[in-house]
Amino acid sequence: MKSVLCEMLGIDYPIIQGAMAWVADADLASAVSNAGGLGLIGTGHDPVEVVKHKIRDMKAKTDRPFGVNIMLLNMHVDAVVDEVCASGIKVVTTGAGSPGRYMEKFKAAGITVIPVVASVALARRMEKEGADAIIVEGMEAGGHIGKATTMALVPQIVDAVSIPVIAAGGIGDGRGMAAAFMLGAVGVQVGTRFVVAKESNAHQNFKQSIIKAKDIDTVITGQITGHPVRVLRNKLTREYLQAEKEETSKPVPDLGRLEKIGQGALRKAVVEGDKDYGSMMAGQIAGLIKKEETCQEIIHDYMTVCKHTIANVASVWAD
Ligand code: TUI
Secondary structure, three states: OOOHHHHHHOOOOOEEEOOOOOOOOHHHHHHHHHOOOEEEEEOOOOOHHHHHHHHHHHHHHOOOOEEEEEEOOOOOHHHHHHHHHHOOOOEEEEEOOOOHHHHHHHHHOOOEEEEEEOOHHHHHHHHHOOOOOEEEEOOOOOEEOOOOOHHHHHHHHHHHOOOOEEEEOOOOOHHHHHHHHHOOOOEEEEOHHHHOEOOOOOOHHHHHHHHHOOOOOEEEEOOOOOOOEEEEOOHHHHHHHHHHHHHHOOOOOOHHHHHHHHOOHHHHHHHHOOOOOOOOEOOHHHHHOOOOEOHHHHHHHHHHHHHHHHHHHHHHHOO
């Protein structure tokens, strides 16, 4: 089951690993690439020296295709873009903004550019500015999100652009992958399930929180700061959402107070395993994830279940 995405990226299976900040290091990304998917190094808020180290580490761990994700809210983004362009990286994904101003640099470096978008308008703009494909991320996803769901957004963007579309957000197994193909996507990006991969260095407490999570255990913080983020519910989110409610009712909300509550919380979750005051970014599909597996097992499961799902549905709907 090869798709145009496999040809475009030189991979065996049309599965991209999401570039979860603090989680998507060379250990996880190389395991995904070595299993035939596209591993992505996440660079989050990293300064350029850290990015350099991660790329070097990745090159030592895989000979297969991989990419780097650039988080556009990173204060070091200009330097990170220059480093990525200079280091022979072949694939770049971007998140949390529009990469328009870097597009020429990426293209000049021969990079395949795949922006993550959460709206039809940005998808159209990205195609016009030279994106090679687009990752359409619905608000079921973990971390920084837009407003529309994967189910609603993917077909609208498939109709709006001519470049390949990859679906993301809420795709936790081969059934979700099959559904994404039905909507017109040619591949999927998977985040939350790879957080609990055996090769993921996320703290065991964070992994267990995802495994224990139920369908409605995520909440969205940051609605009033303009950076909505989906995370697992805990003491931090209870206090944050209470503060958000208080600030919303004031004539001049104190956004600094909200930012302070969330500061450093992602590292606390991923590195320290703080289940109470860590920001445990995870998608709504966490409730479907039941165990730790290797990246190879995860990819194999997606592909097998996807093929069976499509075959079963086709046989039911024949004639
Ligand atoms: O980027 C993500 N997910 C992320 S980034 C991240 S690090 C972070 N931490 C705290 C606060 C904010 C970020 C954690 N998770 N996913 C890709 C994605 N991009 N989802 C939604 C978007 C997006 C949203 C609005 C892309 C563009 C956009 O508007 C751009 C514009 O200028 O129109």
